[in-house]
Amino acid sequence: MxxxxxxxxxxxxxxxxDIPIIIAxxxxxxxxxxINRTTDFAIFCIFVLAFNILxxxxxxxxxxxxxxxxxxxxxxxxxxxxxxxxxxxAILAALxxxxxxxxxxxxxxxxxxxxxxALINLAFCQVGYFLVLVAFSRYxxxxxxxxxxxxxxxxxxxxxxxxxxxxxxxxxVLAYFFLKKFTASPYGVLIRSIKENETRVKFLGYNTFxxxxxxxxxxxxxSAFAGALSIINYxxxxxxxxxxxxxxxxxxxxxxxxxxxxxxxxxGGVVYMAISNYLASYIPRWEMFLGFALLIVVFRFRTGVWxxxxxxFTRRRDALTR
Amino acid sequence: MSANPxxxxxxxxxxxxxxxxxxxxxxxxxxxxAVGVIGPNGAGKTTFFNLLTGLxxxxxxxxxxxxxxxxxxxxxxxxxxxxIRTFQLVSVFDSLPVIDNLALSTIRFGENYGGKGKFxxxxxxxxxxxxxxxxxxxxxGISDKADLMTxxxxxxxxxxxxxxxxxxxxxxxxxxxxxxxxxxxxxIGEVSVIINRVKKDLSFVIIEHKIxxxxxxxxxxxVMHEGRLIADGPPNQVLCDATVREVYWxxxxxxxxxx
Numbered sequence: 001m002x003x004x005x006x007x008x009x010x011x012x013x014x015x016x017x018d019i020p021i022i023i024a025x026x027x028x029x030x031x032x033x034x035i036n037r038t039t040d041f042a043i044f045c046i047f048v049l050a051f052n053i054l055x056x057x058x059x060x061x062x063x064x065x066x067x068x069x070x071x072x073x074x075x076x077x078x079x080x081x082x083x084x085x086x087x088x089x090a091i092l093a094a095l096x097x098x099x100x101x102x103x104x105x106x107x108x109x110x111x112x113x114x115x116x117x118a119l120i121n122l123a124f125c126q127v128g129y130f131l132v133l134v135a136f137s138r139y140x141x142x143x144x145x146x147x148x149x150x151x152x153x154x155x156x157x158x159x160x161x162x163x164x165x166x167x168x169x170x171x172x173v174l175a176y177f178f179l180k181k182f183t184a185s186p187y188g189v190l191i192r193s194i195k196e197n198e199t200r201v202k203f204l205g206y207n208t209f210x211x212x213x214x215x216x217x218x219x220x221x222x223s224a225f226a227g228a229l230s231i232i233n234y235x236x237x238x239x240x241x242x243x244x245x246x247x248x249x250x251x252x253x254x255x256x257x258x259x260x261x262x263x264x265x266x267x268g269g270v271v272y273m274a275i276s277n278y279l280a281s282y283i284p285r286w287e288m289f290l291g292f293a294l295l296i297v298v299f300r301f302r303t304g305v306w307x308x309x310x311x312x313f314t315r316r317r318d319a320l321t322r
Numbered sequence: 323m324s325a326n327p328x329x330x331x332x333x334x335x336x337x338x339x340x341x342x343x344x345x346x347x348x349x350x351x352x353x354x355x356a357v358g359v360i361g362p363n364g365a366g367k368t369t370f371f372n373l374l375t376g377l378x379x380x381x382x383x384x385x386x387x388x389x390x391x392x393x394x395x396x397x398x399x400x401x402x403x404x405x406i407r408t409f410q411l412v413s414v415f416d417s418l419p420v421i422d423n424l425a426l427s428t429i430r431f432g433e434n435y436g437g438k439g440k441f442x443x444x445x446x447x448x449x450x451x452x453x454x455x456x457x458x459x460x461x462x463g464i465s466d467k468a469d470l471m472t473x474x475x476x477x478x479x480x481x482x483x484x485x486x487x488x489x490x491x492x493x494x495x496x497x498x499x500x501x502x503x504x505x506x507x508x509x510i511g512e513v514s515v516i517i518n519r520v521k522k523d524l525s526f527v528i529i530e531h532k533i534x535x536x537x538x539x540x541x542x543x544x545v546m547h548e549g550r551l552i553a554d555g556p557p558n559q560v561l562c563d564a565t566v567r568e569v570y571w572x573x574x575x576x577x578x579x580x581x
Contacts, residue, residue: 186451187442189425193415200413203375205401205430205491 018180019173022266026169029270036233037277039165042172043229044253045269049175049262050222051250056259057183058215059195060113063247064121067128068220070242071101072227074132074140077148077237085151087158091228098224102217110212113198125244133239145238148231158232168229172266175222179262182218191215192260249276252290256297258304267306326389328353328495328525329405334373334383343369345549346383351542353494357527358536358557361546362569367529368410370546371497374527375407376400401430404494408501410529412480414487416473420464422446423472423483424455427490455490462486462516478509485513489520496526502535510535533561533570545570 030038047069054060075097079090109120132140140146150158158164182188190211193201201208231237240246249272257268275293279286301308327350334347344366351357359367372378373385376397384393387403395403414423425446444451459465462482467475475483481501488496501517502510517528518539530536537543543560545553547569553560560566 181443184445184447185440185442186425186429186444186446189418189422189446192418193426196415196417197413199377200409200415201426202397203401203407204426204487205398206426207396207398 018263019177022173022176023169025266025270026172030165033274033277035161035165037273039161039168039233040230041270041273042165042168043226043233044249044273045266046172046175046229047223047226047250048253048257048265048269048272049179050219050226052254052257052259052262052265053179053183053191053222054215054219055251055254056261056265057188057195058191058212060110060212060216061118061251062121062219063118063251064123064125064244065219065223065250066242066244066247067121067125068098068101068223069227069230070125070128070132070239071220072098072224073231073237073241074227075224076228076231077146078139080148080150081146085149087150087153087156087232090148090150091225091232094224094228095221098221098227099217101224102213102220105220106213106216110209110216122244122247125242125247129239129242129244132242140237140239143239145236147236149235150232164233168233171225171229175225176262176266179218179222183262187211187214252294254304255294256305258307260303261306261310264304264306268304271305326353327351327386328355328388329374330386331373331380332384332386334370334380334385336369336373336378337381342549344373344380347546347549347551349544349551349554351525351527353525355525355542356521356540357542357544358533358540359527359529359544359546360531360533360536360570363531365546366549367546368499369549371407371499371527371529374497375405401491404492405497406488406491406493406495407497408484408488408499410499410503412477412484412504414472414475414480414483416471418472419468420470420472420475420483421452421455421459421468424458424487424490425451427487428454428458430491458486458490459483461489463512478505478512481505481509481513482516485516493524493526496520496524498526498528500529500531502530502532514539533557537561 026038026042029041033041047065050068051062051065054062072094075094076090079093080087083093084090105124109117109124112120133142137143152159156163156167158167190201190206194208194212198208227241230241253268253272254265255268256271257266258264275290276286279289283289297304303311330350331347334344334349335342336344347370359370361367369378373380376392376395379394384391386392387400387405392400392403429441429451456465456468459468462485464479464482464486467479472480472483485501498517501513505513514535521539528536528540537557540557542555543553543557544551545560545566552569553563553566
């Protein structure tokens with residue numbers, strides 16, 4: 001008993017100091033990338049985390065996650081336009097909108113698995129794209145998008161880029177903290193078990209449908225959170241925030257980082273953004289190189305960058321203790 | 323027979339695109355009974371289990387548990403009633419540590435994590451939950467392997483783990499689907515000892531291919547053939563039955579029917 005307790009609760013420094021390490025990591029890249037890009041990277045990492053809870057942990061790959069990001073982006077803008085300019089309330093409204101879309105679409109979507117799950121998400125994303133681009137263009141500004149104006153808060157003046165960065169980093173840590181808590185709980189074991197063998201989980205006495213639905217809602221809510229923060233950062237929303245063809249970005253990032261880990265999501269988010277930001281400025285058709293990078297990851301580093309690194313460390317430790 | 327069987331099927335039938343996998347099976351067993359289900363490959367034994375546990379809903383007929391109709395009750399609710407099964411192909415979670423396999427079943431019916439909200443927030447590796455899981459592993463004698471990844475276990479140890487998981491769900495009736503398949507002789511011995519030890523406290527049904535392995539373990543044998551229940555009774559009586567001998571060994575073989 002002693003042994004089991006200590007071995008499983010004993011964590012590497014990477015796990016016990018994870019939040020300081022994430023903050024330090026972003027502070028290190030801050031002077032290299034500049035404040036706008038670093039903020040952008042951090043927001044994207046929140047989106048990858050949201051995607052990964054569904055894909056990496058529960059094994060459900062979605063091709064339509066832009067819909068949930070876009071829901072948050074449009075919710076925060078429309079709220080600031082029509083209800084209140086208070087940015088915190090607007091973010092809250094975006095979270096509610098994200099949760100709501102998960103609650104409504106969840107029962108239809110989580111029934112499916114595999115290709116069907118991926119495509120039904122994409123189908124809903126197409127519908128959402130059409131709605132903001134054409135059907136509701138009167139309210140959303142259609143192709144041109146619309147600007148979002150937020151009132152100044154006493155301590156949170158979002159006109160100041162430094163404060164936006166600090167706030168976004170805080171939000172990333174918050175999202176990470178909650179998802180870490182979830183995935184380390186019995187619920188975390190449950191969703192990983194669903195990934196491996198859903199039928200078996202039913203025969204452990206769990207109504208898997210409910211838990212898949214809950215996971216879906218968590219994912220859509222956190223995605224909407226990322227969408228809302230993007231608007232806080234940029235100050236305007238365009239249909240590109242809900243564009244189905246951009247769904248591939250978050251999938252690439254999750255695969256690069258390593259699909260079953262929260263750390264991996266953040267590393268994948270940063271690496272993907274670095275490739276897409278910097279490669280793009282040197283090579284016009286940078287997507288081809290991203291494709292090659294992904295091929296290498298899929299064939300050579302099955303568990304992603306983070307999985308590969310932890311594998312390397314544990315192997316070395318095993319070799320030393322042997 | 324008493325009026326209150328623990329589980330009962332009434333003309334249970336299931337068809338898949340014209341193939342009748344289980345054909346009008348009337349089966350009943352009392353609480354505390356130990357029943358063996360035997361039959362050739364494709365006789366419908368596993369499908370019959372799938373009907374009892376709710377993986378399939380019968381095309382016709384009814385399934386009763388303690389007198390209540392459970393024909394349409396989904397699997398997870400039947401587990402809550404105490405109908406627990408194992409699978410023919412051992413079914414544990416390879417990507418989890420061994421001990422984590424027990425977490426879900428231990429929490430489900432144990433009072434080990436305090437409150438519903440804790441399901442999402444309690445650390446699964448807390449002393450409290452792990453201690454309860456460890457006790458379940460000790461019963462099966464594989465507690466020394468708790469920290470390994472499940473994928474590193476031998477097939478026999480995985481089978482023991484699966485039985486540990488099943489037992490931690492507090493079964494009233496335990497359905498074991500070929501628990502000895504793929505095990506070495508020594509592992510079969512170990513698993514038999516475990517089954518014999520736990521069967522006193524519950525009702526159980528065991529599917530097996532080789533009659534000799536279970537004949538001492540069960541008080542009653544049911545023989546399935548082409549979806550039908552063709553014989554049902556004490557082992558020695560069933561094994562002497564002419565129809566059973568024909569489907570099981572063919573006409574020619576001159577096996578004696580003394581058991």
